[in-house]
Structures are given as structure tokens and as C-alpha cells.
Amino acid sequence: MNHDFQKDIAGCGLTGLISKKRTRVSGAIIAKSLTLMTDRGNGLGAGYAAYGIYPDFEEFYAFHIMYDVQSARFSVEEYLKDNFHVEKVEEIPTTPVPEIAINPLLVRYFISPLKDKVTGSGGEEDFVVNVVMKINSEIDGAYVFSSGKNMGVFKGVGNPSVISKFFRLDEYEGHIWTAHTRFPTNTPGWWGGAHPFTLLDWSIVHNGEISSYGINKRYLEMFGYKLSLLTDTEVVAYLFDLLIRRHGLDVETACTILAAPFWKDIDDLDPDEKEMVTALRQTYASALLNGPFSLLFGHKNGLVGINDRIKLRPLVAATKDDMVYMASEESAIRAICPVPEKVWAPRAGNPVIVTLDN
């Protein structure tokens, strides 16, 4: 087990929106919201996750991959061709901006696993997860930004407006967006280190520091996850993957595990509920996320916002028609939705769970 790592520490701002009726919204909107929170980033990282942007390829896993070196692209593509049907390959369209002198090579792939390569009980999704783990941990200079269907992540080193301009975000339309601006305190910016972090169609943007990182990491390693990025946020993404996809728990139960209620409050629950929450805390003690955080968790069916159990990081939510907004600051919401119907600050540990209409 690897213990000799250097952990990344960062402060942050985040924002997200969802249209329950799947109305697609331009990336320019979310960029406007994020760009407002200038004090929450220092220009060393910004990123966006978008859902519903690839309707023409919705059957295919959309891999966004960054390459630091050309040779890594050869290795990855050889590996992908051996294991996937590759429907389409293209470089992610970008616009040169003066603030970005050097950028990594950014390529997207629309692929589906070859049937005879998918073995074991985990099925197609486990197979894809293993491929992502393998590329990230074994192929130097290659890193998978995102790997879900009909979604993608655009992120890099720069402030929010630079990154949105660079990736031409105004050309994309999605029904869920999350976004993040970063304030790293100890590492030079690395494109892969920006948020969102993803696995399949899960994406996480996160503000805070997971003080329980050490045990969360070791817990995930027991289930075969390889934590290669050394950031808190990676832990959150993998925990959601473990709890929801592999253990089959619903989003609400996963949130009960990650920001567990206090024992004093559990004592007040009715006996059935008390037994259940006690069992959750006993079984998933090592998955408790402790320390200050607010985070947005996007997935193919919805968006979730959640705080740590004593709310040591800000999170505000608002609704307007079928739209739900969540952000670090109310101003970031009002920048794109000046007159919301309802604005509230979710309580500590109480998730805001929004699901897309069927």
C-alpha cells in the first residue's frame, strides 16, 4: 500500500445547475456564474462538467483524455483499440488564448467495450472503471478527464473565464452543469488536478479538505481502487462509485454514510430508522467524510449538493421553475438567475437531492 504520497490541498468555489425537464442550457451560463467568484480561485485551476452534451453519441462512453506527451497517446490508443469499438476520435476543439501558453494534448473518444473483453461479474461498467484506473496509474503522461456516457469534463490550469473560452464552452448545451474554481495552496497547477473529478458518469466538484482522507483512501484501496491523484476529491468520487454503483445503495443512503448524523441525533430516531442508521455508521465508518466540505455530485440522473456534518463550508441552493441552482455563494446563483423563487442554505449534512424527470 502506498503511504508515501504528497497530498494536495486546495480551497475553492463551486456552482451547478440542473433542469429537471432536461432543457439544455449553454455552457456560457454556468461560466458566468463561476467567473463571478473571483476570490475563491487563484487562477491555478478551473473546470466544468456537462451532462447531455453528446446526444448523437449517447450510446457510447465518451472518454476525454489529456496527454502530457505524444507517446502516451500511442500507448492509450493501442490499448483502447484492443478493448473497445472506437466510433469516433477527435481532438477536443479549443481556441488559443493568451493566458494559456502551453496546454496538454486533449482528445475525446466515443467508444464501446468489445463484448468478449468484458469478463467477471462486474459487467461493462466495472470493465470501464478498470480501464480508467489502468490508464491513470500505468500510462505515464495520460490522464482520463471523464469517461461517462453523454457527458464530459473540460478543465485545466487557468481562471474560470480563460478555461471556458479555451474550451469554447458556449458551443455546448447540457441539462446538468457543475463547475469549479480552485485555490491550491501547495502545488503548481496541473491540468489533471483541476476539478471536476469523475468516474463513469459520476462527477464531483468539491470545496474543502477531507481531514479523514487517510482512512478514506485506505478503505477504498481495500476494494481495489487506485488513488493516483492524491486529492481529497478523488476519494469522494470513488466513494460515490463504491456505495452507489457497486454496493447498490441509493443516493440518499450514500449521503447518510458520507455525512453521517451524530449519535445524539440517531438516538432520537424511531427504532427502525435508528437500527438502519446505526448499521450504516458501523459498516461504513471508514467512508465517513470528516472535515470541512461542500460538494456537488452530478450523475446521469440528477444533481446532489451536500455539506459536511457541521457545515464548515458554504453552500446555497435556489429554485426557479424546473431549474435548481447550487453554489458556494448566493451571488453566483443570482448572476445567472436574478429572481429565484426560493433561496436557502441547506443544513449541515442534509443533502439537496435533485432527480431528472422521467
Added chain:
Amino acid sequence: MFKSQAPPIFRATIDTDKCIRCKRCIQNCGWSTYSWGGDRVQIDTSKCVNCLRCYHYCPTEAIEILKEETRFKDNGYWSYNHIRNIKRQAETGGIPLTGMGCDREGTILFDHLMLDACQVTNPSIDPLREPMELKTFLGKKPSKLEFTKDKNGKRKLVTKMPPNLELAAPVIFSPMSYGSISLNAQKVLARAAKECGILMNTGEGGLHEDLKPYTSNIIVQVASGRFGVNPEYLNAGVAVEIKIGQGAKPGIGGHLPGEKIPLEVAKARMIPVGTDALSPAPQHDIYSIEDLRQLIYAIKEATNYKPVSVKIATVHNVAAIASGIVRAGADIVYLDGFRGGTGAAPGIIRDHLGIPIEHALAAVDDRLRQEGIRNEASIIAAGGIRSAADAAKAIALGADAVAIGTAALMTMGCTLCGKCYTGNCSWGITTQRPELTARLDPEVYAVRLSNLIRAWVHELMEVLGALGVNAVESLRGSRERLRGVGLDAQTLDMLGIKPAGR
């Protein structure tokens, strides 16, 4: 009879100007160091063990216990104890006995580990103002939970939870039998365990009638002598512990001489009065891991599946052994490090066999994780836990809870004189002499022991708060919150921690 060439270690002195001839020192000393000489107290200093009972009970502070200045010539290789033991062995032909844990100097890993604290990027938490959770569950946990939903969409738990022991804090009392310690000492442990919401352990001495009101805070132990074991005993406590070994004396058994088996001890142990109580070195029905599995399941069957703990001394292959114990069905693995205490052990065994708890704990926690079975059993770390700081570090290395024996006895007056095996404990702890045990008032000393646990609880909360977490499970196994100072690369690697500065 010639004068022993093993010189006295201490010099008991009485200031005759201050002495009022009240004779309390004579009365209090369990070793007969003092006697009445007609007009003054006479001192046989070779009998003094420096337990300080007389010092505390002298009303005029006339007593001073000094280190005997007359010593063998200093030698950097032949230590005082080497020379003294050779003299004693030459005189007796026997094995020098010791009590309490190994007192040899040497690297103490706990003292080289430093805990983390929050600054700027994450806030620390004030335990006096915010909730701070130490609640701990010992026992098997499922690797995942399954739920179904009823018609109204309400979730319902399908997974059956294995039985777990609930502790208010991650600290329990280590096993100490009635026989090795007095009934009053056991009562102190039982009362404090109940008061603090934690557990005590009978050790291998049966369960005395007087402890029955406390059984919801008692683990009963089954060891190689099977003393006091019957179905009622197995079912009396909240869990059963199988003792394979003890940190202070790995690989050897025990011998409680017949003189220390009065009626009450005999009743609890279910043996005749005055017979020697021999605990064989191995359990003679456990010569292999598969035998252990049979005993674990026999006990589970007999107790309607209460949690079973297996206690071992930390020896060289502790990780593989612990893994086998978990796979054999144990709910708890109790690791007893080489610094762990004892009522009696040959010095050679106590001081030279086994490995430190810090190494063993790290190795076992790693191994169980590598094998994906860490959830199958809880780990208790014991054998030299001296403070809440040691406890916090042990938890960060991977322990679910720590067990304390020596520290608990200190609240009853123990000064670590190390002469438990003589049965003369002047504090009434490791003796069955009625005039000595009567000194230990369970009510009074239970308050002191509860105070200690309460103090450690506060300290642990402060540490968690400084770490910026509000539940002990967020420190458990979180070695990222430890750094090593002055440890070599290989030791750091074994412990799975980084050096300070990285």
C-alpha cells in the same frame, strides 16, 4: 546461610527525629521491611521494593526511600541487572521472576510518532462547543449493507448485523484474573467499566459471585487452564475471549501457587482449595489454526453467537497469525505487545520475546486490508498504552480500541514496583492476603479509575478536535495524520507513515 551477594536495590530510611513511633509503616508494608525494635522502627532494607506504601501513610513524612548507592562498579556492557541476576541464579539455580511489563530501555516507537493538527486550510473543532464522538463498536461488520424498499418507498435493512459490543470510548480494561489480582481490584475495574460505558475482562480466573451485577460490562475469558469455565460462565458476559498468549510472556503458561488459592479463589476457578492452578503453555485442544476455529465455533454455539475475541501476544509472524484468526471466525483480535504487563513472568521471557505493539498493529491492520477482511474483525491494541496520546496513535495506526491494565492498576495505588508475583502487594492489588486486600476500597478507587478514563476521553476529544474531525472513526487507521521523527526509512515503511516534513 550466607549473606546474599545480590545487594539491596533500595535503601529505606526513617528520620528518627520526625518519627513518632506510630508503627503505621510496619502495619502497611506487605514485605515486612519494618519491625518494632522496642523503642524504634528497625529496617531490613533488602526487603524493600520501593512501592511507597509506607511513604504515603507516614503521618510525619519521616520516611524516604533512596536508591542504594552501594553498587557494582559501573560497566557499559555488564549492566547492574546482568551482574545481579547472575549472583541470584548462582545462589538459587532458578529463573529470576518479574512482574509488570518489560522495563528495559530502548526505542519506544510511540514517542517517535507525532500527530497532525489543523491550520488555515481546514478548521480545528472545539470539543467543548461541538459534538465529538468516541462511540466505538467492537465486532464483525458486513462488507456492505443491502436494503429493500417497501410500497411507500421506505427503505428497509435486509442485511443481518452481526453482534457488536458498544463502547462509549475506544478504551477497555485488559484481562486480569481473580487470583492474579484481588477481588476488590476486580470490583474497581467492574464498577469503573459500568460507570464509563466500557468493558472489563475477567482474565482466566472465573467469575466471582460479586461481579454478577456488572456482567453487561464484562468479557469472560477462556484460557489454557479453563478455570471457572461452564456454560453459565460463557453466557454471563457480553463476549468471550480465548486467550492464546500474553505480551509479557508469549509462549508460556501460568502457575498460581496453592498458597494463593483460598476458598473464594477456588470457588471462582472451580478447583480445590490450596491446589496449584496451572495454566499450560498452549491450550491442549488448540495445536493448529483449525483447532482454534473449532473452539471459536463451539463457544459461539454455546453462547448463541456472542462475539468471540482471540488474544495473542505479538510475535514475529503476527500478521499472518492474526489473518488466520480472523479467517477462523474471531470477531475481535486482541494484540498484546511485548511491553504488556503481567502478574508473574520469567524475566528472560518478558524482556526478550515478542515485538512492540506499534509494529504488530501496523502489520496486522495492513495485512487484513490487503486481504480485504479488515471489516471481519476489530483490532484491540494493548501492551504498554501509557496515555491518551499512545491510545490516539494506536488508533491512527489502525486499532479499533486500546486495552489498559497497568495504567488502570496505577489508579489503585500501583507504583510499578514489579513484585506482583510475591503476593505481598501492599496496595492490596496483586495479593490475596485479607489484611492487604481490605485496603482497596472498591467504591473509592472506582471513582479514581473512572476519573482516569474521563480524563483520557477529554484528551482524545481534544486531539480529534485539533485534527479537525469529530468522530473517532475518522482517525482510525488514518496514518496520514501521523509523522515519524527520528525513525529510519524501513521502520517508517513498516509503520506505513511518512517522516516529519513530508
